[in-house]
Amino acid sequence: MTHLSVVGCGNMGGALLQGLAESGDHTLVGCDIDADARASVADYCETTDDLAVAAEADYVVLAVKPDSVGDLLPALDLDAEQTLISIAAGVSIDYLADLTDAQIVRLMPNLNAETRNMAAAVTGAVDDTVRALLNEVGEYAEIQESEMDIATALNGSGPAFVFYLIGAMADAGVDSGLEAEQAETLAAQTFKGAAETVLQSEQSIDELIDAVCSEGGTTIEGMELLWDSDVEEDVGAAVHAAEDRSREMAAEFADE
Numbered sequence: 121m122t123h124l125s126v127v128g129c130g131n132m133g134g135a136l137l138q139g140l141a142e143s144g145d146h147t148l149v150g151c152d153i154d155a156d157a158r159a160s161v162a163d164y165c166e167t168t169d170d171l172a173v174a175a176e177a178d179y180v181v182l183a184v185k186p187d188s189v190g191d192l193l194p195a196l197d198l199d200a201e202q203t204l205i206s207i208a209a210g211v212s213i214d215y216l217a218d219l220t221d222a223q224i225v226r227l228m229p230n231l232n233a234e235t236r237n238m239a240a241a242v243t244g245a246v247d248d249t250v251r252a253l254l255n256e257v258g259e260y261a262e263i264q265e266s267e268m269d270i271a272t273a274l275n276g277s278g279p280a281f282v283f284y285l286i287g288a289m290a291d292a293g294v295d296s297g298l299e300a301e302q303a304e305t306l307a308a309q310t311f312k313g314a315a316e317t318v319l320q321s322e323q324s325i326d327e328l329i330d331a332v333c334s335e336g337g338t339t340i341e342g343m344e345l346l347w348d349s350d351v352e353e354d355v356g357a358a359v360h361a362a363e364d365r366s367r368e369m370a371a372e373f374a375d376e
């Protein structure tokens with residue numbers, strides 16, 4: 121059982137609280153200055169607007185916008201026995217270390233924490249408690265901090281790219297007459313199942329594509345269109361645009 125607080129109960133802080141509340145018997149505190157944000161997590165944790173209450177936890181997740189970190193972290197006044205888990209994009213461990221005495225973990229989570237299907241990248245003072253917490257809400261990779269910009273793009277921003285692709289598939293279903301709700305369910309479940317297959321299968325992505333393409337059948341018609349298009353480059357470019365922005369944000373913080 122871990123005593124953990126989350127400062128900032130917005131989209132990402134709220135998702136983490138929801139996932140952790142459903143996964144284990146923890147003492148969870150959600151701290152936010154906004155009453156609506158507190159109300160949104162009240163089913164999952166004790167809520168407060170008092171930073172001092174959040175600062176009593178052994179593990180404190182900082183889930184505010186990157187530009188709020190500089191003011192908020194000194195106010196938390198954490199000590200060396202505590203662990204700060206920062207999820208702020210572009211904010212380096214060096215920057216954080218100037219503002220706190222706590223052990224520092226830098227985590228790039230994603231929104232899928234709320235269904236305990238998070239993909240996370242983590243670095244810094246990762247201990248077994250942090251590993252156990254991350255295991256409860258999904259899968260994680262321990263990476264070097266220098267890899268944080270690409271992780272931010274791939275698994276942090278990644279859900280948005282996947283939501284977009286699910287939407288595009290669902291729209292095609294609607295164009296051809298399916299009801300919107302049916303099309304969304306069929307598209308989303310197809311992504312979910314395909315992702316699970318990739319995770320569990322020993323086959324490569326190309327072998328799996330091949331397994332769906334019956335000779336002279338339907339799939340190959342769509343795949344040939346995709347292979348002849350710029351979709352692969354465009355998806356890669358979207359990931360790299362997010363990576364570039366993460367690097368740019370990190371440079372802005374380094375200059376402060």
Ligand SMILES: NC(=O)C1=CN([C@@H]2O[C@H](COP(=O)(O)OP(=O)(O)OC[C@H]3O[C@@H](n4cnc5c(N)ncnc54)[C@H](O)[C@@H]3O)[C@@H](O)[C@H]2O)C=CC1
Nearest residue numbers: 128129130131132152153154157183184185186207208209
């Ligand atoms: N949204 C996402 O999918 C992901 C976000 N992140 C990171 O998570 C952090 C938060 O992002 P979001 O949840 O999207 O933002 P958000 O705007 O939804 O939530 C931020 C919350 O912080 C609260 N807040 C602001 N000042 C505060 C203070 N002094 N004390 C207590 N609470 C305060 C706000 O009221 C708000 O509820 C960012 O640093 C972002 O880089 C990381 C990975 C994924």
Ligand SMILES: O=C(O)[C@@H]1CCC=N1
Nearest residue numbers: 209272273276277278
């Ligand atoms: O868009 C952002 O800056 C944050 C970080 C990764 C996902 N959302």
